[in-house]
Amino acid sequence: xxxxxxxxxxxxxxxxxxxxxxxxxxxxxxxxxxxxxxxxxxxxxxxxxxxxxxxxxxxxxxxxxxxxxxxxxxxxxxxxxxxxxxxxxxxxxxxxxxxxxxxxxxxxxxxxxxxxxxxxxxxxxxxxxxxxxxxxxxxxxxxxxxxxxxxxxxxxxxxxxxxxxxxxxxxxxxxxxxxxxxxxxxxxxxxxxxxxxxxxxxxxxxxxxxxxxxxxxxxxxxxxxxxxxxxxxxxxxxxxxxxxxxxxxxxxxxxxxxxxxxxxxxxxxxxxxxxxxxxxxxx
Numbered sequence: 001x002x003x004x005x006x007x008x009x010x011x012x013x014x015x016x017x018x019x020x021x022x023x024x025x026x027x028x029x030x031x032x033x034x035x036x037x038x039x040x041x042x043x044x045x046x047x048x049x050x051x052x053x054x055x056x057x058x059x060x061x062x063x064x065x066x067x068x069x070x071x072x073x074x075x076x077x078x079x080x081x082x083x084x085x086x087x088x089x090x091x092x093x094x095x096x097x098x099x100x101x102x103x104x105x106x107x108x109x110x111x112x113x114x115x116x117x118x119x120x121x122x123x124x125x126x127x128x129x130x131x132x133x134x135x136x137x138x139x140x141x142x143x144x145x146x147x148x149x150x151x152x153x154x155x156x157x158x159x160x161x162x163x164x165x166x167x168x169x170x171x172x173x174x175x176x177x178x179x180x181x182x183x184x185x186x187x188x189x190x191x192x193x194x195x196x197x198x199x200x201x202x203x204x205x206x207x208x209x210x211x212x213x214x215x216x217x218x219x220x221x222x223x224x225x226x227x228x229x230x231x232x233x234x235x236x237x238x239x240x241x242x243x244x245x246x247x248x249x250x251x252x253x254x255x256x257x258x259x260x261x262x263x264x265x266x267x268x269x270x271x272x273x274x275x276x277x278x279x280x281x282x283x
Contacts, residue, residue, distance in 0.1 A: 006030070006031045006032055008032060008033075008085040008086055008241070009032075009033050009034075009035070009077075009081045009082075009083055009084050009085045009086070010027055010032055010033070010034045010035070010084075010085070010086045010087075010088065011034075011035045011037070011074075011077055011084050011086070011087045011088065011121075011125070012024050012027075012034060012035070012036050012037065012088040012090055013037040013038075013062075013064055013088065013089055013090050013091040013117075013121060014037070014038070014090040014091030014092060014140075015036035015037055015038050015044055015059075015090070016036075016038040016039075016040065016043045016044040016047045017047065017191070017192055017197060017198065018090075018191040018192055018193060018198060018230070019090060019140070019186070019189065019191055019230050019233060019234070020036075020088070020090040020091070021047055021048075022191070022230040022231055022233070022234050023088065023090070023233075023234040023237060023238075024036045024048070024057075025048070025234075026231060026234040026235065026238065027234075027238065028056060028057055030238065031056075032056070033055075033056045033057075033058075033081055034056065034057055034058070035058040035060055035076075035077040035080070035081065035084070036048070036057070036058070036059050036060065037060045037061075037062045037064065037073055037091070038059070038060075038061065038062070039061070039062070039063060040061060041059050041060070041061035044059045044061075045059055058076070058077060058080050058081070060073045060076055060077065061073075064091050064113070064117035064118075064120050064121055065112050065113060065116060065117045065120065066120075067120055067124075070120040070121060070124050071124050073124075074121075074124045074125055074128070078128060083128065083132060084125055084128055084129070084135070085134065085135055085136065086135070086136045086137075086138065086241050087121065087122075087125055087129075087135065087136070087137045087138065088138045088140065088237070089117075089118040089121055089122070089137070089138065089139045089140060090138075090140045091113065091117055091118075092113055092114040092117070092118075092140065092159070093110070093113060093114070093198050093199065093200060094153065094156050094193060094198055094199040094200065095107075095110040095153065095155050095156040095159075095199075095200050095201075095202075096152055096153050096156070096199060096200070096201045096202065096212075096216050096219075097152075097153075097154065097155070097201060097202030097205070097209075097212065098152075098154055098202075098206070098209050098212055099154045099155065100206060100209075101202040101204060101205055101206050101209060101212075102154070102155050102202050103203070103204065106155070106200075106202065106203065107155050110155050110156060110159055111155075111158075111159055111162070114156070114159035114160065114162075114163070115159050115162045115163065115166075118139060118163060118166075119166070122137065122170070125137075126174070126179075129174075129177065129179050130174075130177045130179070133177055133178045134177075134178045134179065135177075135178070135179045135180070136179070136180045136181075136182065136241055136246065137167075137170070137174075137179065137180070137181045137182070138181075138182050138184055138237060138240075138241070138250075139163050139166075139167045139170075139181070139182070139183055139184065140163075140184045140186070141160045141161075141163040141164050141167070141183050141184060141185050142156075142157075142160040142185055142186060143185050143186065143187045143251065143253075143255070143256040143259050143260065144156060144157045144160055145157060145159075145160025145161045145162075145163055145164050145185060146160075146161075146164060146185050146249075146251075146259070146260055146263060147259050147260065147262070147263035148161070149259070149262075149263070150215070151212070151215065152212045152215035152216060152219075163183065164183050164185070164249075167181050167183045167248075168183070168248065171248055180246050181248065182240055182246050182247060182248060182249075182250050183248060183249050183250065184237065184250045184252065185249060185250065185251045185252065185256055185260070186228065186233060186251075186252040186253055186256060187227070187228055187251075187252060187253030187254070187255035187256030187257075187259070188222070188226035188227060188228055188253065188255055189226055189228030189229070189230050189233055189252070189253065190224065190225075190226040190227075190228060190229065190230060191226075191230050195223060199220075201216060227253060227254065227255060228252065228253040228255075233252050233253075236250065236252060237250070
């Protein structure tokens, strides 16, 4: 059963572009109250077409990779709205390249934003959700965080796989407090994800990996032609937030559905093929 409660307070990170921006705009259009976090309040307000906050919209400048900045942002939202009901951890960026090509610094920076930034938000918001005995956390992963069979984005996929694994455990940990968790795994949506604002490529590419360069080029040429409609993705998330028993995994897009299905079939096939070897290792 879907319950569209307009009194719910939403918190969205990475709100100045992409799916986050579309979600914030859709929520406000539908009458929700929204706190939107971004590294730059000016960029966020320009993207939203507003000069400041009002009774339903609170733009907050915050660096989610900094614990103090994150704590201050959450406190500001609580001061403004009194509570937080739905948290959407959307902030992150893509990183293209093989494991060998990507430096330790490039790799750690991607984990810092995509994984540790998400953890910072969760840690700082959980005391409020526990106290009110309710809440819903949406962690934005990717279909590349469920199956990375297409390759070319090794570390980005690793960060999104980490989000999936952490979120599965989190869902069990917080269930006794009445808090729900949903992992959002979108396919290709027509946002700015494939532009330099959201997608970074290896700074020191290796010639032997020309097949990876070809994959990156193919993706970049696809920009503006992705099949997914971000407004429909936002609507799907809003609907899921109103479900009494929401999904743990919310795959978005026909391509995500197809890739997830193929992954599940491949895993089941290998389990069946190697069942005797797998189960024969017990005492």
